Amino acid sequence: MKNLVLILALVLSSWQIQAQEKTISGIVTTADDALPLPGVNIFIKGNSKGTQTDFDGKYSLQANSGDILVFSYIGYITTEVEIGSVSTIDVVLETDSNSLDEVVVTGYAVTKKRAFTGAVSVVSVEYEQTSKSQLKNQARKRVHNKISNQLAGQVSGIKIKGTTKSNISNVLYIVDGIPVQKSYNTLIEQLDPDTIDSVNVYKSSEAINTFGNSAKDGCIVITTKKGNYRIQNDEDYANITENNFESTAMSPLSTFSIDVDKAGYSNVRRMINNGETIPPDAVKLEEMVNYFNYKYPQPTDQHPFSINTEVVETPWHKDTQLVRIGLQGKSYENDQLPASNLTFLIDVSGSMGSQNKLPLLKSAFKLLVNQLREKDNVSIVVYAGAAGVVLEPTSGNEKETILAALDHLNSGGSTAGGEGIKLAYKLAENNFKKNGNNRVILATDGDFNVGASSDKAMQTLIEEKRKSGVFLSVLGFGYGNYKDSKLETLADKGNGNHAYIDNMQEAQKVFGKEFGGTLFTIAKDVKIQVEFNPKKVQAYRLIGYENRLLADEDFIDDTKDAGELGSGHTVTALYEVIPVGIKSDYLNAIPDLKYTQSEVSSNYEDELFTVKFRYKKPNEDTSIEMVHIQNTELTDASEDMNFASAVALFGMQLRNSKYFNNASTSKVIELAESGRGADTDGYRAEFMRLVKSYDSLK
Incomplete structure (x- = not known):
């Protein structure tokens, strides 16, 4: 009992x-x-x-x-x-005015080795108390925004137990708020002493309280005078030359490929959150605008997308007009999508070892795996010094097997990207599903350094592989050595899309909310050609799409590659136009032509422009053409127009464009507020937070 x-x-x-x-x-x-x-x-x-x-x-x-x-x-x-x-x-x-009171080292050149490797108790230099105003300014700059994400349980930390050289390779350094990857620790010695403002050494107990268990052996925080030093920054972006105004009389046609990539926005978001200086070429206006979905209606005819246009007074320039052209791809539920043959091509080289690369990649791919169906197949190819298959084609209902294969991936070695791509395409082709979704999903930081590795070599390789009918999605991870230009080239030439995943929220957006659009193409080689009416439009400027411009004759050439549109995807393009009769500093005088006489039709008084679209069905090689005519009526800006305008204006400010007419960031916020709408997922609110955060950095 x-x-x-x-x-x-x-x-x-x-x-x-x-x-x-x-x-x-x-x-x-x-x-x-x-x-x-x-x-x-x-x-x-x-x-x-x-x-x-x-x-x-x-x-x-x-x-x-x-x-x-x-x-x-x-x-x-x-x-x-x-x-x-x-x-x-x-x-x-609350801001901690004493957070740096353990040790503040000045006169760094004199005490360099002792400060880095000696015991904290023997550092003897001039003490300089950091003022509260300085700390508050540092807090506002948010230079430490992402430290916790990158440190949590992933970095071994400092060994502040002696002065041996071997300890340096294990030290956890944080420079201007950014943890230095372990493999870059030796570069600490290359810091110019004159650029350093302070060095703060945290012993074990204080480090744990400040940085968490990952810094259990201590931590050294270095602050430079400029506050934005990046030891391992070796990022590559394609050169962008901003589109200028074109005279309608001389060049009435504007032709370009659509772009559904959204990597540009999430990459800029990452840099703002980290308090970094944003390279102008990292700001791709079309990718920022297209990051957001807009309320375009679903198509109601036989075409896979609807066409929508709007013309308003330009919010940042009263003498010009802003044109919005929007496409809405037909949406399909997951169970309506055809069977998928997916090949994950995963970079497991040494450069992928940090927390925001391979570990984040694994978590992101798990979101995708959990949505697979029995009729879907998944294969996994990895590459480092060489490429290999770690998972043969496996049914989507064997999720535990697929997830276990992902969990066992570890990083190390050099980066044979070209060999990995060849092997992944071979596996995809061997398991090709007729009338299905055959796709390679490449996940990497783009730091290829073995075999075919230059942008040109990778472009040639992927152009050859796309003939197989296998599409390509490219996912970028990490920073410091992120090769945006290479990944964008691969996606563009591989009939695919490019996303940059900086956190699990973005992974959820790509693989959760936009699953169909990420993986299922409904129209390929989508081109847009706009003909402006010279009786109404004096000049025009395409905002963004600089790397997607096409020759006018390419529009009707079906051999010319263009962008792909996925299920449920939206595409938005903005033009700023100068009406006839308006004097503008943006326009230069055009000399008279001797042999050519320009004649403007007396008809079409009520037409502002005609826009044509050409696209191919995913499994066909002949284009279908659509035509849409826009009248001259100016309307009040819709919510979506206001928000798209806000994003475009902010992008122009980041690029230091000559066309944003000195509009302030408060104008961006005003437009975004009026265009926020329901904002169910909070993406538009996040944009406004980013603008405010960036404004505080200036």
């Missing part, structure tokens, strides 16, 4: 403990500006269980009543909150 009572007591006790566990959620903001704070470390005191805030400052985790939550973030006072009866805990973090 006593045993029975004891067992019942234990069971009841267990039930009671389980009943106390609940979901705790909330938002973490800053006291100085009330903005949400991404990347805050949150863990249960005395327990390894924890989480981090997302880009909206939100968090959620399971905990028990009585547990103490610890909120820590660089430059802010660590805050502890005991869990009571409530399930929502919002936290405001």
